[in-house]
Amino acid sequence: MHIAVVVKQVPDLVEELEVDAAGTGLDRAWVKMKLNEFDDHALEQAVLLKEAGGAQVSVVALDGEGIDQVLYAAVARGADRALKVDAGTQEPLDSRRAATALAGAIRDLGPDLVLTGVQAADDLFGQMAPFLAAELGWPHVSVVSQVEVAGAAVRVQQEYAGGRMATLEVDLPAVIGVQAAPQPPRYVPVSRLRQAMASGALETATAGAGAGTGGAAVTQLAKPEAGRGAEMLTGSPDQVAEKIEALLRERGLLRG
């Protein structure tokens, strides 16, 4: 079994985000990037599969500032190979473009299974996994919280609203959007990270022609306007409780 994990970075929200001068993107000068949390879970899921039944894990990302660190951390976590795909730009691409840019390299890599995060701060609709599956022409399931190997297929747990779960079997090769690994992503000690960096085993690939095109263009980016201030309910606990009840009824949230 060969598993490819597609990862990317998102802005770290410990810094305040600023819109750049053009008004179409983030001011990158101040933004710190970190690994997308869901991709972190996808990686953990891959490493768990490797530990459970033996698998080769390749981690794949588009080239960009700070990506080396992310790939080394993945190697320190248990990935066997790390592949950096050059799409001719250091700028982050939206999911549509990223999927076209990555598809060729992934096909060359020839994995049986592709795992990626179900969504990201800049892909709240979770389009990365479906776009990638469409590019590759493979089946796809998203919002998955557990992956097990079942012969030539994988059995996955897919989550629905209201906490309902479905168990699905997907033929391989397939693309899975991971919501959560069965256990939280494990800690990578700095010494491991340094050893991974010292081994320096990053591979590179170039995105094919026509890669990184299509998709939508951002015309304007703005901070949300501050809304009306919250209404503070005052009075004794009983009065406050009554007011809350009245409000809930008014909005039709209470029956009976």
Place this chain on the structure above:
Amino acid sequence: MTPTAIVLAVLLIATLAWAGYRFQRLLRPLFQAPREDRLDHVGQRLWGVVTNVGGHSRLLKNRYSGTLHLFIFSGFVILLTGIVQAFGQGLVPGFSLAPIGGNTWIALLQDLFDVIVMVGLAMAAYNRYVRKPERFRGSNEKDATIILALIFAVVFDMLLHNAFRVATGTDPSAPWRPVSSGLAALFGLVGIHGRSAELPAAIFYWTHVLAVLAFLAYIPTSKHLHIFVGIPNIFFRNLQPNGVLPAADLSQPSIGVKDVHQLGWKQMLDLYACTECGRCQAVCPAHAAGQPLSPKLLIMDLRDQLLDAEGIGGHRQAADGGSRELLGGRILDQTLWSCTTCRACMQVCPLHIEHVPKIVDMRRQLVEQGRMEPRLQDTLASLTQHGNSFNQSERMRARWTRELGFEVKDARKQAVDVLWFVGDFASYDPRVQPMTRALARILQRAGVDFGILYEAERNTGNDVRRVGEEGLYEMLAQHNLETLGKCSFQRIMTTDPHSLNALAQEYRTLGSTYPVIHYTRLLEELLTSGALKPERPLERVATYHDPCYLGRYNGGFDAPRQVLARLGLRVHEMGRCRENSFCCGAGGGRIWMDDTGVTERPSENRIREAVALGDADYFVVACPKDVVMYTAAVQSLGMEDRIQVKDVIELTEMALSLEPAAVA
């Protein structure tokens, strides 16, 4: 040779062979263990043996137990002459200690110390079976009883043997044996004297000899190994400064200890030296808090793990009922994570056993395997990413200066006299920031030329290292040392005792030579020189809590007390003060972990102690973490009207009448 001599010789040789074999089995793993250099400063090492063994310096801190140990120990040394005599006589016809005083002063000492040892034994029995201090809980009771019984048999039989010999009327040392003579007189009253005393004398000779042999055979299977390994263990004790942890070799693919054989030889010797006395358990804040850690049981568990691994048979079951694993088996992860690295155990251990390095070494393995609770993991990730434990941006580090009303020098750009290493808590915690600003104002008022590192400062890694994340510690330390290397200053001052420990002690092993002081030392200087003059003496009663990393680790006991005195406060000490201070529970990374399993928080235990003094208005602390810990403790105990938690900084500001508004 007489038949007696042959029997005795055979018994003696058999016992010695058995004991020798046992010792060889016990010591074998030490010779295959990782290296530890413990042969430097031989003079200092020997002197330590003299004071600790001869002077009982640590043992006597517990007056009752120390005294009884001194009785038994000194008796043992004296009665060794009696034992030599007994075996010598039996083996070599005509053997006698008479030429060196065997029939005169040695006989007198033997007689007296026979009694002294028995008094010691009675005290020990009373302590163990009647007083039953908590520290014995978990110790091997049966072993202790056997040992006490054997010692009793040795001395009692020796005394009776001597008494009956005196009764025979042929003992030349009789005039020098007052106790034996008294007993002999009693025997005489029931008609045993002259020839009729010979048989009982012979019987007690043999019971004495057999008791000695039984003792010799039993020791290498019991905790009383300390009779043999105690002295070497003290000799080979760690002479490094308290605040320096043994480093881990990061070039290795794996660091730390997950198998008992990875302990260094001295760490193994520690295991054999432990007497299960429980002094460490009695002072351990984690144990007092109901957590699954007792430093004594930890040492016993490691010893049993080693004995099991060597196939010599441990005495106790593993916590999980028989797994061969050390981590998560014999010693649970939660046990290791409970330690605050407060060092109280190491401070009291009469054998100088090193608990904390072992705990940290095992934690290193847990970290390597990612076995830690989520909050700790998030904190380490934050420290890796942002260099602070608050998961905040580096650029927010000096934000506290904004409300100060004056600019604090940037030590990276200008030369300063005092480089103030502010630390995470003082910089980021909104509950502590007012105090940080107060200290800035005090320094300003005193005309101190000081500066800070702004966003270039990183957590010093003191507690990161104690959590077992050695690589991250090195990364943080290197960053700080690089930054400091580009600055020009006379000395470093820290707010946090934990930063103090790293900068003053740990970084020295990385080549740093900067003079580093805690802010209490600087305040003391400023008050002494008159640069700061209290305008309204506080005239209240304060009790002072010694932070582990300022006091026990760095000897900073006096400066804070002198500051308080100069501010007009009377210090009413708690019982557990200075070296015996009781940890707040936050050290060693505990502040980044949650409190599950804690029945009484150490901080609450401490506040109760302070309130019980009866007259303390202030509970004074000198560590930013303490302000947070103890304020919470006072609140949760509902004791806000009984005692107030104050940092030395706040009190100084009060006495200087330096209200924030007056400056801003």
